[in-house]
Amino acid sequence: MENLDKYFVKGExxxxxxxxxKTKEVLMLxxxxxxxxxxxxxxxxxxxxxxxxxxLWNKGATSGHVQKVIRIKSxxxxxxxxxxxxxxxxxxxxxxxxxxxxxxxxxxEK
Numbered sequence: 753m754e755n756l757d758k759y760f761v762k763g764e765x766x767x768x769x770x771x772x773x774k775t776k777e778v779l780m781l782x783x784x785x786x787x788x789x790x791x792x793x794x795x796x797x798x799x800x801x802x803x804x805x806x807x808l809w810n811k812g813a814t815s816g817h818v819q820k821v822i823r824i825k826s827x828x829x830x831x832x833x834x835x836x837x838x839x840x841x842x843x844x845x846x847x848x849x850x851x852x853x854x855x856x857x858x859x860x861e862k
């Protein structure tokens with residue numbers, strides 16, 4: 753098993769961008785500490801650290817909208833994770849499939 757310390761050199765938390773593995777749609781951004789990353793690796797399902805509640809949480813534990821981990825990649829500086837998942841149900845607590853549904857700028861063709 754890989755030593756996880758290198759992902760926490762800059763701080764106790766690392767951003768984790770969660771994407772649907774098949775579509776590559778960005779579902780959410782959350783934070784992991786070393787313990788939640790280890791639990792994710794051990795269980796094959798996402799675990800995060802809640803900055804507001806200051807505790808670990810298992811995505812979908814109460815809603816059933818779990819995220820089965822397919823792969824985890826690190827960026828070039830080892831300070832951000834890309835977590836590719838198989839999403840069951842919706843990812844956002846609002847009921848939206850993705851947490852990124854508020855369009856604030858769109859220069860696309862109409």
